[in-house]
Amino acid sequence: MPRPRNKSNELAQLLRNYESRNVTYVSGESPVFWESASDTTVTDADGNTYLDLTAAFGVANCGHANPNITAALQRQAARLSHAMGDVHPAAVKVQLLEKLAAIAPGDLTKSFLGSSGSDAIEAAMKTAMLATGKPAFAAFRGSYHGLSIGTLEVAGIKKFREPFLAWLPERTLLLDYPRGNAAQALEYARRAFSRRYDLAAVIVEPIQGRGGCVVPPPGYLAQLREICRERGMLMIADEIYTGFGRTGTMFACEQESVVPDILCLGKAMGNGFPISAAVASPGVMDAWPASEGEALHTSTHLGNPMGCAAALASIAELESRELPRRAATLGNRLATKLNALHASGKVAGVRGRGLMWGIELQDAAQARAAVEKALTKGVLILQAGEQGNVLSITPPLTISEADLDRGIDVVESCIA
Numbered sequence: 001m002p003r004p005r006n007k008s009n010e011l012a013q014l015l016r017n018y019e020s021r022n023v024t025y026v027s028g029e030s031p032v033f034w035e036s037a038s039d040t041t042v043t044d045a046d047g048n049t050y051l052d053l054t055a056a057f058g059v060a061n062c063g064h065a066n067p068n069i070t071a072a073l074q075r076q077a078a079r080l081s082h083a084m085g086d087v088h089p090a091a092v093k094v095q096l097l098e099k100l101a102a103i104a105p106g107d108l109t110k111s112f113l114g115s116s117g118s119d120a121i122e123a124a125m126k127t128a129m130l131a132t133g134k135p136a137f138a139a140f141r142g143s144y145h146g147l148s149i150g151t152l153e154v155a156g157i158k159k160f161r162e163p164f165l166a167w168l169p170e171r172t173l174l175l176d177y178p179r180g181n182a183a184q185a186l187e188y189a190r191r192a193f194s195r196r197y198d199l200a201a202v203i204v205e206p207i208q209g210r211g212g213c214v215v216p217p218p219g220y221l222a223q224l225r226e227i228c229r230e231r232g233m234l235m236i237a238d239e240i241y242t243g244f245g246r247t248g249t250m251f252a253c254e255q256e257s258v259v260p261d262i263l264c265l266g267k268a269m270g271n272g273f274p275i276s277a278a279v280a281s282p283g284v285m286d287a288w289p290a291s292e293g294e295a296l297h298t299s300t301h302l303g304n305p306m307g308c309a310a311a312l313a314s315i316a317e318l319e320s321r322e323l324p325r326r327a328a329t330l331g332n333r334l335a336t337k338l339n340a341l342h343a344s345g346k347v348a349g350v351r352g353r354g355l356m357w358g359i360e361l362q363d364a365a366q367a368r369a370a371v372e373k374a375l376t377k378g379v380l381i382l383q384a385g386e387q388g389n390v391l392s393i394t395p396p397l398t399i400s401e402a403d404l405d406r407g408i409d410v411v412e413s414c415i416a
Contacts, residue, residue, distance in 0.1 A: 035047075036065070037060075037064035037065055052395065053407045054394055054395070057382075061271060062398060066271060068313055071313075072312070073273065076305055079305075082306075085303035093305070095308070105251060105259045106281070108279045110280055113276070113308075115274045115304070117240040117266035120266050121145045124262040125137065127285060128200040128234045131200070131234060132232070134200040137154050137171075138192070141176055143157070144211060149164065153168050175188070177211065178220050179217075180217065189227060201228075202224065202236070203236045204224065204235065206251075206253050212386065212389075212392075213357055213358025215351050225259075239253065244265070244269060246268065246327060246394065247355075248331055261284050263278070269311050275311050323397040327354040331353060334408065347360060356393075357392075363389050364385075367389050371391070374414045381393065393408075393411070
């Protein structure tokens with residue numbers, strides 16, 4: 001049982017004094033302030049330990065403070081921590097670009113590197129506009145593609161858009177994310193597309209993450225890909241959450257043999273060090289003009305050597321330990337436990353794939369209570385869903401069977 005929160009309470013008060021009040025939610029039990037983390041265990045400022053069923057927003061796929069990734073960062077920091085990404089780049093940037101081309105599906109071999117998921121999405125949007133000559137996008141209700149002012153235009157969660165509607169062009173065609181019959185959902189999308197001639201691309205999460213771990217019906221993504229081809233639209237797959245083994249394959253779109261035009265990556269790419277990428281085919285990416293000394297889209301930290309080293313080490317860890325396959329195996333175990341929970345009548349629904357699952361409850365209040373109660377029992381979980389009524393389960397892919405079982409048992413005990 002966690003000990004008293006003396007230091008966390010002190011830090012929470014300081015946080016209130018100095019941080020924008022919109023950033024961190026502060027309540028009686030939350031937040032706990034992380035002091036250290038190792039694999040699946042987090043230790044807070046008061047010395048309490050927690051089993052992490054979040055992987056810190058799906059970032060620590062290879063486990064917190066993974067020793068091989070930590071060593072790679074230490075070596076890189078001792079050698080070179082920053083270069084001039086679009087003028088005089090680091091050699092390790094080239095190594096990462098080559099590796100991304102090797103692991104990305106199909107002919108996706110050219111990349112833009114960034115520092116956040118929003119960076120990757122905005123690079124993809126700009127690329128799609130240049131490649132098609134069209135200014136607008138289709139996206140899905142419940143989608144989360146970042147909160148920068150550009151990505152808000154394709155945000156599918158209303159509460160994030162509404163304060164900024166005065167600025168947003170609101171050209172985005174928002175579709176319902178498919179939850180039932182694939183054929184009906186595809187016909188709905190086809191009709192919606194037919195009324196618009198300004199769509200550069202559709203942006204889709206192969207599984208919605210922040211939206212509540214919503215899994216589309218089988219065949220939907222593959223057929224949506226064909227509709228995009230028919231209409232001369234691009235498909236942008238947002239795999240910032242689902243990428244790097246989370247759903248049981250390196251990338252979720254591979255499970256339907258889908259090769260998007262642009263693949264957006266982030267979160268687990270650096271296993272904790274901020275780095276992201278938009279990866280496209282040469283035919284699409286070469287819509288950008290060749291640089292004549294001044295890049296049209298860049299940033300100070302593009303291809304940061306530390307991020308590149310972390311990403312290369314993370315990919316090596318995923319491959320050598322076969323963590324995507326492990327996620328698939330543990331996902332089957334998790335599915336059995338969660339389906340039994342649903343059958344018991346305690347929850348409204350469960351859904352997921354690999355080590356990315358959502359437990360749907362009746363309302364947000366029930367979900368919030370479960371999250372806070374789990375915290376007092378030493379387990380970290382998150383709320384998700386448009387209405388906040390989903391518990392999100394996304395542990396590191398390194399989690400043991402025993403810890404996975406224990407964590408889910410605690411979560412079940414916390415559902416009123």
